Amino acid sequence: MPVTRTILLVEDNPEDVLLLREAFRRNGFQFPLLVVSNGEQAVSYLKGEGDYSDRTQFPVPSLILLDLKMPGMDGFQVLQWIRSHPEWRCLPVIVLTTSFYGPDVERAYELGANSFLTKPVEFDQYVASVRNIGEFWLSKNIMPEPGPFIPAPSRISKSTDSETQDQHRTAPEKDSKHGNRDKHCENGGNPAGGKKLHSPWP
Amino acid sequence: MQQDPDTFSEGRPQTSHSREKDRPTLLVFHVNDSTDDQVLFQTACKTAKVPFVWHVTDSAEKAISYLKTLLKMNREHPAAWPDLVVLDLHMPGGSGFEVLEFIRSTPQLRRLPVVIFTGHPDPAYVKRAYELGANSFLLKPIEFQNTVNLVASLYTTMSFMQRPTLR
Numbered sequence: 001m002p003v004t005r006t007i008l009l010v011e012d013n014p015e016d017v018l019l020l021r022e023a024f025r026r027n028g029f030q031f032p033l034l035v036v037s038n039g040e041q042a043v044s045y046l047k048g049e050g051d052y053s054d055r056t057q058f059p060v061p062s063l064i065l066l067d068l069k070m071p072g073m074d075g076f077q078v079l080q081w082i083r084s085h086p087e088w089r090c091l092p093v094i095v096l097t098t099s100f101y102g103p104d105v106e107r108a109y110e111l112g113a114n115s116f117l118t119k120p121v122e123f124d125q126y127v128a129s130v131r132n133i134g135e136f137w138l139s140k141n142i143m144p145e146p147g148p149f150i151p152a153p154s155r156i157s158k159s160t161d162s163e164t165q166d167q168h169r170t171a172p173e174k175d176s177k178h179g180n181r182d183k184h185c186e187n188g189g190n191p192a193g194g195k196k197l198h199s200p201w202p
Numbered sequence: 203m204q205q206d207p208d209t210f211s212e213g214r215p216q217t218s219h220s221r222e223k224d225r226p227t228l229l230v231f232h233v234n235d236s237t238d239d240q241v242l243f244q245t246a247c248k249t250a251k252v253p254f255v256w257h258v259t260d261s262a263e264k265a266i267s268y269l270k271t272l273l274k275m276n277r278e279h280p281a282a283w284p285d286l287v288v289l290d291l292h293m294p295g296g297s298g299f300e301v302l303e304f305i306r307s308t309p310q311l312r313r314l315p316v317v318i319f320t321g322h323p324d325p326a327y328v329k330r331a332y333e334l335g336a337n338s339f340l341l342k343p344i345e346f347q348n349t350v351n352l353v354a355s356l357y358t359t360m361s362f363m364q365r366p367t368l369r
Contacts, residue, residue: 090332100364109313109366114337116364129362136359140352142339144332145325200306200335 005138006032006146008061010042010078011096012070019123020065020096023130031138034058039073042066043081046088060146063137065096066113068104076107083112083201087148094137112201227253228360231284233265233301234258234319235293239342243288243319246349252357257284262296265289266304273310283368284314286360289336291320291327299334306335313366317356 011017017035024033036042042064045052052058064082068075075095082088092114097104100118108116115137120126234240240258247254259265272282287305289298298318305311318331321342331339340356343349 090329092332102367105364106313106366112335115359117362118364132355132358132362136355137338140340140355142323142328142341144329144339199333200303200312 004032005062005143006034006059007063007065007138008042008045009033009035009065009096010037010039010070010075011035011065011067012037013067016067016119019119019126020130023123023127026127027131027134029130029134031134032059034061038070039075039078039081042078043073046082046091060148061091062143062146063133064091064093065133066093068095068097068099068108076111079108079111079113080202083199086199089199089201090144091146092137092141092143094133110202225253225357225361227255228285228357229283230254230256230286230288231265231268232256232258232288233260233262233293233298234288234290235260236290239290242346242349243353246346246353250350250354250357252354254353254357261293262298262300265301269301269304269308269311273308285365287314287316288319289316291318291322291331299330302331302334302336310368314368315360315363315365 009017009020011020021033024031034045036045041052044050045058046061048055048058066075066078073081075097079093079095082091082093089112093112095108095113095116096119097117098119099105105116117129117133120129232240232243234243237260240256244256247256257268259268275282287301289301291298298320302316302318305314305316312335315337316335318327318336318339319342320327320340323341328339338359340352343352
């Protein structure tokens with residue numbers, strides 16, 4: 001499990017921040033967990049502006065854990081901002097909230113959330129749900145290179161079995177250091193050039 | 203709903219649910235042209251004892267056709283809607299990206315969870331998948347036991363996440 005993936009928690013309640021840190025500790029996670037306490041700070045962090053301009057201190061996150069109900073810019077607005085900016089569109093976002101209200105769930109997915117987790121009341125269950133974030137989303141799930149991204153996708157072609165095997169064997173485990181990101185962005189992830197991509201999200 | 207027996211198959215006998223009473227059965231729509239992969243995933247599910255029920259089709263065109271049929275039959279057969287779509291990328295006659303684009307551009311389907319499941323870890327494909335709105339991108343393991351672990355983890359993930367209502 002790579003330990004260099006930075007997680008950005010957007011959460012205005014200090015008690016919930018402590019709970020998540022404790023759940024991380026109980027699961028033995030060593031992922032750097034950075035916290036901002038409202039939507040405006042989340043956007044500033046992603047832009048790398050103001051207090052967040054030093055990327056050695058505030059690295060580009062590989063994953064965002066997003067509370068919904070916050071004063072000012074709320075979680076929905078943050079999600080909408082992320083999905084409407086091509087350079088951040090790929091960034092995985094997991095909504096982490098006390099809400100299980102149906103319209104909140106629908107709206108979050110409509111805006112492009114990768115997952116929606118309602119914090120269980122029982123702490124042991126909460127620890128288990130956080131464990132799943134580490135085991136699935138940060139380990140088994142293949143993450144995109146940490147942003148910002150250059151959107152330039154294109155068609156794919158059917159490759160041979162031998163090509164598949166070679167790619168599989170040599171698949172590198174990406175870390176979140178900027179070197180990899182920059183190298184990836186040089187070619188824009190575009191194997192054949194061409195087709196303009198439109199956001200699937202509103 | 204009726205299914206074309208040449209196109210779709212169910213992967214798990216209904217009786218298995220009785221052994222997993224406390225875990226809900228989740229319907230997975232699996233789009234993959236490889237029969238080996240179809241069997242592999244279903245065998246891995248049985249080994250992991252995860253109650254996924256698989257509906258399988260082998261091309262992007264058939265997948266889109268199936269989803270269009272679901273849209274037409276929406277009100278009459280809500281139980282036929284998948285909880286999750288698992289997409290292979292490389293298939294003859296159309297890629298998994300086309301299915302993903304169709305899902306995300308169709309208002310009634312756009313919230314449907316979609317996982318890419320492929321042997322191609324090319325960063326360009328990963329990026330394109332997320333740009334098009336994939337929820338997750340999974341690499342097909344080489345070892346069977348890793349496939350077992352992966353489907354178990356995928357089921358746990360689906361169990362924890364709130365799933366959208368499709369309409």
